[in-house]
Amino acid sequence: MTTVDGVPTTGLARALLDVARNASAKRVARLLREAEVRELLTPAVLDRLEELVVGRHGSTCLRHALELRRVGLVGSESRFEDDFWIWADPWLPRRPTVGATLMTPLGKKRVDGVWLTERLVIELDGFPHRLVVVQRDDCSRDEALRLAGFDVMRVTYDDFCARRSRVRARIERELAARGVL
Incomplete structure (x- = not known):
């Protein structure tokens, strides 16, 4: 002092x-x-x-x-998102943009992560996404993103906790299909 x-x-x-x-x-x-x-x-x-x-x-x-x-996670919005990106950062070949806002035909949509060049969005669904009203909103957001040319991959908190190897394999498959791996 x-x-x-x-x-x-x-x-x-x-x-x-x-x-x-x-x-x-x-x-x-x-x-x-x-x-x-x-x-x-x-x-x-x-x-x-x-x-x-x-x-x-x-x-x-x-x-x-x-x-x-x-790991550059000042833009994430939840502890689940933070934990997910900290877990994924060491094995991802390239980190997505976290907390980006994308323009769609149905307006601006904030996404949890996006690989812009590959047109791939990843959404991390915590406990609120179990509610029917939130699931309906998710469906309309996914549709808006698809209309803008993005593929959407959703990862639930339960999958993250219980089936991480499957989550990783799925992400790696999606990225490999786009030439990222």
Whole structure:
């Protein structure tokens, strides 16, 4: 801690840990991204963050935020999406654009992930997608995306938890069919 004009201040790393005590990993990841844009996130700050994430209150959140930053997941909207992309990142030959908005004949549609060149969308369906009203919305979104020339692949939370090898094989098949693998 240093003092500026008689006021105790902390560095960026410590401030981020303090925020991580009461914020979500997504919020901290956004702050990390903002610090990076402002060129405040230096290698020294990252080293200090690595030191701070050991055994302190907020360290789990900060560790998760650093992982989200590492794999570029500030645009995802749920913990399921975060977990999915962290799991898939090491074996995907090329990461899709996460949280993109696509123009369709029926208006703009936000998608969980898209490989634009390959015209392949991946949608990650958590618990709310079990509701009939949400499933109806999913069907109309899928139709709009198909009209725009995209294929849509849906992965449920249950499949992700219980059948990851099948999910991976399916994604790899779809990408291979498009010449990505």
